[in-house]
Amino acid sequence: MLSVLLELQRLKRLDRTGWVLRGLPPGAESVASHSYGVALAAMLLADECASRGVRVNVERMLRLALLHDLAETRTGDMPRTVADYYTRDARKRAEREAFDDVMRGTYGAARYAALHEDYEERASLEARLVKAADVIDLLAQALAFERAGARGLGEFWEGVEERDFGLEGASRDVVRETIGALVRARNEVSSER
């Protein structure tokens, strides 16, 4: 367990590259901070879904959220543009191997690997909801930056209202409502300028 506890400390310092490349100052958001935001958003989404009758495994969602970026201790936080230069297959294989190396030796390594695989494949409802939480925390962070004066982050908002994350029914409604509320709050910032 010790090696994981120490390795995760790296994520507390690793900046989210996307913000840095768009001119936000160093230290704007760490990968660990983002993962915290995703996990908390996932919990809120899960509870809202449950209130509308969707059966969702909250424990699984929280595990997925906490693990989904852990491999970045080995691979770094790559900017979006890497998708133009590495195939999706190559990136997934790299992430999986890095993840397994981080977790090697822990009790439950096999189970963690299965969770990671689920997230990468968006196989379960829980994985799809966590992917939505990942985007929701990104948008909430972008909005917080924009409210504080940042500009040039428009691309993060493009098309977000159309994304359904492979969800349907009430879970899709919850995600859409949440993203819709973020978009409206953002439009208010823009119109105030």
Next chain:
Amino acid sequence: MLSVLLELQRLKRLDRTGWVLRGLPPGAESVASHSYGVALAAMLLADECASRGVRVNVERMLRLALLHDLAETRTGDMPRTVADYYTRDARKRAEREAFDDVMRGTYGAARYAALHEDYEERASLEARLVKAADVIDLLAQALAFERAGARGLGEFWEGVEERDFGLEGASRDVVRETIGALVRARNEVSSER
């Protein structure tokens, strides 16, 4: 949900005061980063406990970890020394009220309040294990700083091997082994100087 999503963004920037007061540079560790570390440590502890036959509610532990510092969006991250100037009762009441204000209006606010209360009172086994995870992530961060050259953090290590967090049996063993491993790793750093 929107208000919580936006308010939690503040924790990504709020520095852990303890490090700043001891000379670590700004941005060394945010409250959100620490909460991520606590949640991941809690998951690892829970799984290790389960492997030794301890019945533990992992979902509850992860919820407790994600919520335990959320009130700091309203109260800030107070240094240890505030304990000399505010009574424990006053601080608990303040934390509770701030927490409730953050969560007001979410589906499940009452349930979140009960979780927060459990953590503050260390009422459940899960709350006590999360408190242990809180200290374990603190020590792992201190060790990471010390490995990178920081000094003057000795007080964080004093007496940690004696703490039992109100635990007993296998759960206490797991925590003690983890803290013991951190202390040994730290002693290696000190002896190398």
Next chain:
Amino acid sequence: MLSVLLELQRLKRLDRTGWVLRGLPPGAESVASHSYGVALAAMLLADECASRGVRVNVERMLRLALLHDLAETRTGDMPRTVADYYTRDARKRAEREAFDDVMRGTYGAARYAALHEDYEERASLEARLVKAADVIDLLAQALAFERAGARGLGEFWEGVEERDFGLEGASRDVVRETIGALVRARNEVSSER
């Protein structure tokens, strides 16, 4: 004296929490930097007041300015919202005790305690003018951030032109003119957007 000299170093690193919570980057303004601004503003106010016939003890004002946030080495810089969760009495008592602990053992500790008490109670004209200087430096900093592109700081400007800080006559005029000039400069920034 040594212990105070060393303890004050902490204020050079401690961020003013209010800016951090509103999205300014870490290191935007330290408590020590702010205290410097307050002391210099206090000197300018005092000299302007004197030029209009107000009898004011400048030495006392500068001492008050230098000491007014010193207790934050023990309590941290709490955000405005703590006023919702701790009573004014509790905060004042905590500040006073922390201040006395910082100064314990210096020659003149009793006198420093009396100055601190004066500031907390706004008992003297000098204390009221230093409180005005505290707000004036806050506004000048907010304006500097806004000129550099920051947004979302509007609440700091609300009602400032109406505050009289318990002052009257020429001293009130000086403070009002200064705040008025800041507000006008700020309005120019807003209209340029």
Next chain:
Amino acid sequence: MLSVLLELQRLKRLDRTGWVLRGLPPGAESVASHSYGVALAAMLLADECASRGVRVNVERMLRLALLHDLAETRTGDMPRTVADYYTRDARKRAEREAFDDVMRGTYGAARYAALHEDYEERASLEARLVKAADVIDLLAQALAFERAGARGLGEFWEGVEERDFGLEGASRDVVRETIGALVRARNEVSSER
């Protein structure tokens, strides 16, 4: 007054160049933070001197401390090595002109200029004590950095115990005792490594 209030904000962000050039991270100490430290150290020195029967004008000392680095809003904080490339006369003239430009238009500009001149010439006892406070805050900051793990700051400590700052009698004793205490505290850090 407005222009000075706004211009001093720059000192809150301007790093002390000496630390940066020796590898301390950006934001380690601002010029404004240092000026705060000097002013508070000056107050403590003044009171200690007075307790030993030295007649010292405390108001004058605090004014000198607050003004002594203000010209750096125009000239920047030059590293020590500039002394090899600009004559002392050229630097003093530049500082004086920059200072006068900053203060131009304030009530009392002439008086501030005289204070600045006094400091540059170390003409009064008060100016010499403030110069001592300037060095004392530098050493206290260096010690704080070293306690937190910084190295390579030895040159700041060389010969400090021999400096008398043109002081004599009790005022010299107070300064020597203070610097002596800092040196002893520093030797403890070194011996612990």
Next chain:
Amino acid sequence: MLSVLLELQRLKRLDRTGWVLRGLPPGAESVASHSYGVALAAMLLADECASRGVRVNVERMLRLALLHDLAETRTGDMPRTVADYYTRDARKRAEREAFDDVMRGTYGAARYAALHEDYEERASLEARLVKAADVIDLLAQALAFERAGARGLGEFWEGVEERDFGLEGASRDVVRETIGALVRARNEVSSER
């Protein structure tokens, strides 16, 4: 060679003072980062000039770009306003002596000194083109900051389209076209606000 390699490391941390004084956060741009931008801009300018038949010594240009701010390891990065307080002659002599001290003992110190002198005097076509590259990188950085939300940088853009840097013919055309393109891109940012 060792001493130069170590001394240049300082430029990686030294902030460009101009941005700091205008409210950009610490670490916004280091002198070393700027020098990199100037060198790469110089290469692009040189190749574009060559494509239009201008005979230009690219090696000389790159050497000039890499060396032009190296003396700042000794003198710091002075803000523009120092020009009001130090004569051009005094600054040039200081820069030259500092540069020579940095390079003393390297093979080729005399040649480096001649390059530095050429740049200071804008004697060669190459030196004038590198000065243009210096301004071009400054504008590109200002534009990047403005796109990310910074404001208050207007003075850097004043009159830039009229500057000819002592160039004529095709080399002047290349510089003007480049600066013109930057100005147009900047106008788009302004109009979007």
Next chain:
Amino acid sequence: MLSVLLELQRLKRLDRTGWVLRGLPPGAESVASHSYGVALAAMLLADECASRGVRVNVERMLRLALLHDLAETRTGDMPRTVADYYTRDARKRAEREAFDDVMRGTYGAARYAALHEDYEERASLEARLVKAADVIDLLAQALAFERAGARGLGEFWEGVEERDFGLEGASRDVVRETIGALVRARNEVSSER
């Protein structure tokens, strides 16, 4: 040219991931700062080689140094450990394509591509010397951090004295002497602790 000038600004903010993962604070060294160090080291190496009779194209070396990390505006600065998860072929192809995309549309894009290819393949003497300069600047930076108190950077020094970078004769001697001097300077730091 405009698009390259703007895109390179990103490298001024992009942290070198290797330091961040080892606990150095954000903003410790940007990719642009490092590229500056490599280019200046390359110039010094080239001149020293020339003085010993090695025929080396300095212009080519400086171009290689300025271009060698430019593709990181698209791919980010990946940590060393990515070598465990992506094949060397995949990384080279990605770097090449990203580089070509950055440079697309500039006069001389084909020539820049050939230079980049040369560097990746270490085909020319110049490319091999620039690779040596890359390592030399890395070591000089590590040494600067260690002199300032950083620890845990030992792995960067392992085996460096044995590397020959495919060089032979006088050029190999120059590189070995330079690295040897860095290693000796570093051993002095270690022995002082």
